[in-house]
Amino acid sequence: MSSSLPVLPTPLEDTFSKLPNSQQVYMEQELRTRPLAPAPHIPANSGVVGHIFSSSSGLSSDLQYSSASPHEKLPRTTSFISQSSTPIPQTSHSGLPQSSTSSHYTKESSSSWCPESLPGYVDFAANTPVQNSQMEGSSCSGAIVSEEFSKRNDWHEWADQLITDDDPLGSSWNEILADTSMTEMEPKMSYQVPKTPTSMPAHRTQVHQQLPASSTEIRTVVTPSASANNAPAKPRMRWTPELHEAFVEAVNQLGGSERATPKGVLKLMKVEGLTIYHVKSHLQKYRTARYRPDSSEGSSEKRLTPLEEISSLDLKTGIEITEALRLQMEVQKRLHEQLEIQRNLQLRIEEQGKYLQMMFEKQKSGIDMLKGSSSNQENSSTSLAKSELEGTQVDHDKKGSDTANANSTNEESSQPKELDGKQKAPETEAPENAELNVSELSSQPSKRPRTEE
Amino acid sequence: MKFGKRLQQQIEETLPGWRDKFLSYKRLKKLVNLISSSPPPSHRHCVEAEADFVYLLNHEIDKFNAFFMEKEEDFIIKRKELQQRLQRVIDTWGPNGARPSETNCKEDMAEIRKDIVNFHGEMVLLVNYSNINYTGLAKILKKYDKRTGGLLRLLFIQKVLKQPFFTTEVVSKLIKECESTIAQVFPVDEKEIGRREPTIRVTGEGVFRNTVAALLTMQEIRSGSSTRSQFSLPPLDLTDSEFIRTLQMNSPPIPIPIL
Numbered sequence: 001m002s003s004s005l006p007v008l009p010t011p012l013e014d015t016f017s018k019l020p021n022s023q024q025v026y027m028e029q030e031l032r033t034r035p036l037a038p039a040p041h042i043p044a045n046s047g048v049v050g051h052i053f054s055s056s057s058g059l060s061s062d063l064q065y066s067s068a069s070p071h072e073k074l075p076r077t078t079s080f081i082s083q084s085s086t087p088i089p090q091t092s093h094s095g096l097p098q099s100s101t102s103s104h105y106t107k108e109s110s111s112s113w114c115p116e117s118l119p120g121y122v123d124f125a126a127n128t129p130v131q132n133s134q135m136e137g138s139s140c141s142g143a144i145v146s147e148e149f150s151k152r153n154d155w156h157e158w159a160d161q162l163i164t165d166d167d168p169l170g171s172s173w174n175e176i177l178a179d180t181s182m183t184e185m186e187p188k189m190s191y192q193v194p195k196t197p198t199s200m201p202a203h204r205t206q207v208h209q210q211l212p213a214s215s216t217e218i219r220t221v222v223t224p225s226a227s228a229n230n231a232p233a234k235p236r237m238r239w240t241p242e243l244h245e246a247f248v249e250a251v252n253q254l255g256g257s258e259r260a261t262p263k264g265v266l267k268l269m270k271v272e273g274l275t276i277y278h279v280k281s282h283l284q285k286y287r288t289a290r291y292r293p294d295s296s297e298g299s300s301e302k303r304l305t306p307l308e309e310i311s312s313l314d315l316k317t318g319i320e321i322t323e324a325l326r327l328q329m330e331v332q333k334r335l336h337e338q339l340e341i342q343r344n345l346q347l348r349i350e351e352q353g354k355y356l357q358m359m360f361e362k363q364k365s366g367i368d369m370l371k372g373s374s375s376n377q378e379n380s381s382t383s384l385a386k387s388e389l390e391g392t393q394v395d396h397d398k399k400g401s402d403t404a405n406a407n408s409t410n411e412e413s414s415q416p417k418e419l420d421g422k423q424k425a426p427e428t429e430a431p432e433n434a435e436l437n438v439s440e441l442s443s444q445p446s447k448r449p450r451t452e453e
Numbered sequence: 454m455k456f457g458k459r460l461q462q463q464i465e466e467t468l469p470g471w472r473d474k475f476l477s478y479k480r481l482k483k484l485v486n487l488i489s490s491s492p493p494p495s496h497r498h499c500v501e502a503e504a505d506f507v508y509l510l511n512h513e514i515d516k517f518n519a520f521f522m523e524k525e526e527d528f529i530i531k532r533k534e535l536q537q538r539l540q541r542v543i544d545t546w547g548p549n550g551a552r553p554s555e556t557n558c559k560e561d562m563a564e565i566r567k568d569i570v571n572f573h574g575e576m577v578l579l580v581n582y583s584n585i586n587y588t589g590l591a592k593i594l595k596k597y598d599k600r601t602g603g604l605l606r607l608l609f610i611q612k613v614l615k616q617p618f619f620t621t622e623v624v625s626k627l628i629k630e631c632e633s634t635i636a637q638v639f640p641v642d643e644k645e646i647g648r649r650e651p652t653i654r655v656t657g658e659g660v661f662r663n664t665v666a667a668l669l670t671m672q673e674i675r676s677g678s679s680t681r682s683q684f685s686l687p688p689l690d691l692t693d694s695e696f697i698r699t700l701q702m703n704s705p706p707i708p709i710p711i712l
Contacts, residue, residue, distance in 0.1 A: 239526040
């Protein structure tokens with residue numbers, strides 16, 4: 001293991017050598033905290049694995065040195081070629097997926113190095129000043145294009161192109177029904193690069209998280225609508241309603257979806273970062289949607305109403321249909337509601353987990369200074385301490401949620417193992433966590449057996 | 454019941470084109486078992502399995518992202534399309550239109566209503582897709598950490614939270630928009646609302662069926678776990694919606710556990 005570790009930083013350093021120092025430091029920290037993370041294991045049997053890694057790092061450096069704009073085919077071609085030539089380690093193992101083409105896995109290798117890089121990107125972009133730049137033409141939109149390695153040097157440009165604007169989506173439907181024209185609305189982009197890392201994760205994602213989705217991007221699109229799969233990989237584009245508005249306008253100006261050409265639309269839209277491939281595939285989808293409106297979502301899907309059969313459209317049946325639809329709507333709305341609640345809970349849970357982690361690390365650094373050895377105390381007391389803290393976190397969670405089940409607040413059985421060696425004295429926790437209700441759980445054993453609710 | 458089984462159920466119930474887009478939970482679990490069953494950590498197979506595990510995770514995430522963004526794009530296009538259709542119908546057959554005709558208008562409107570409702574349903578199913586895959590990822594990472602003592606989970610989840618497939622805001626907005634449209638487009642018919650069939654059979658592979666399945670599955674997933682922790686979600690309470698209790702899925706019929 002130790003022999004393989006030195007290999008780990010090298011490709012990364014090579015890859016990310018052009019990044020600002022803060023990023024590099026961050027990544028190195030990550031490497032330290034994740035010793036078990038993708039370790040490039042170079043002994044004989046896993047030579048294949050090592051090969052993949054070296055190819056991905058070679059790939060990265062290739063792309064890095066091409067300071068060409070993101071739309072260049074060349075870096076993409078290079079990536080495609082170099083990746084397709086690498087063998088797949090997984091074929092030597094049983095039970096691994098081959099549901100998609102083998103190139104998926106080879107592409108995967110490059111993005112598997114990305115986990116470390118992503119937080120770095122997040123931080124980096126957050127520090128880049130956002131400038132409001134008005135786009136030309138009647139539409140002002142910024143494209144969010146996902147490109148993996150080649151974008152590393154272009155962050156300044158990207159950040160500049162993003163427009164801070166808060167125009168809400170919900171304009172169209174009501175406008176139609178109020179009988180006003182759609183074209184009067186001004187499409188605006190509502191992307192924003194916030195300065196603080198913790199704010200508005202939604203918007204940030206659309207800027208940053210295109211990165212991992214990129215290089216594996218077009219090949220991983222297995223749907224038939226991804227045309228020109230033989231072409232070099234195109235970066236995955238995340239379309240937004242505003243962008244689509246601009247698209248539709250451009251198409252209409254060119255005489256409709258049949259007459260409009262991708263090139264023409266691209267020119268008219270004047271959206272930075274948009275490539276002709278994006279427009280092409282989008283145009284294809286658009287055309288399909290217009291001329292086969294009911295089957296654009298997948299003609300294989302059968303849309304049956306919940307009632308048995310609708311024979312004719314007389315008034316009585318009409319009411320039944322409407323009722324069935326209403327019922328359907330109710331269920332769907334409910335599901336959506338629950339999904340939103342669930343998602344918010346999940347986000348909060350993870351945030352608290354992060355907070356917890358941070359606190360432990362702070363404590364560890366603090367306690368390291370205070371205490372000497374006394375490893376006897378460690379195991380039982382650290383686990384106990386952790387369960388105290390976690391239990392109280394559970395309290396906090398549950399209090400806040402609508403559907404809390406009272407029984408669950410005292411349950412916890414997670415990961416005391418992590419903390420062995422991290423904490424030395426539970427007593428110091430109490431003053432630091434004054435607001436937490438520690439006493440409730442002080443009598444619990446550190447590891448709870450698995451119990452049913 | 455275990456998550457893996459629930460996920461499998463969900464996959465079986467889902468729309469046909471979506472079946473292979475879900476999380477490969479079983480495979481990931483196998484890898485975790487492989488990793489944890491071959492100590493010491495420096496063992497060759499163990500390290501390989503770990504690398505495979507991370508590869509697979511990233512691969513899955515890319516799969517989700519690609520599918521999700523594809524669908525999102527489709528929805529954006531379709532929404533526009535439906536808007537235009539609606540406008541056309543109102544213009545042609547509506548009271549202020551060129552050729553006002555009630556029956557034609559009603560027919561077209563019924564058609565559009567059905568399409569809008571199905572559109573709404575499909576979007577909700579996409580959000581559900583996103584959520585269930587996230588849940589699966591969280592679970593498998595937790596399992597990994599538990600078995601290997603690693604610290605992969607927190608970091609990885611932070612990354613996942615920022616992925617396109619998890620950031621479902623745009624789709625949610627479209628859904629809400631859709632709901633308000635439907636409220637305006639549907640006729641208000643008070644006397645019919647009270648009447649409900651005692652048991653409503655949900656047949657076929659349509660959007661409605663999948664939505665119901667998704668809702669029930671979500672409830673079951675959250676109904677109780679032996680490994681509850683501060684990372685677990687509280688149980689789902691659907692008891693306040695009467696009609697959901699009366700819903701029954703066809704083949705096989707699934708009785709609805711009320712908590």
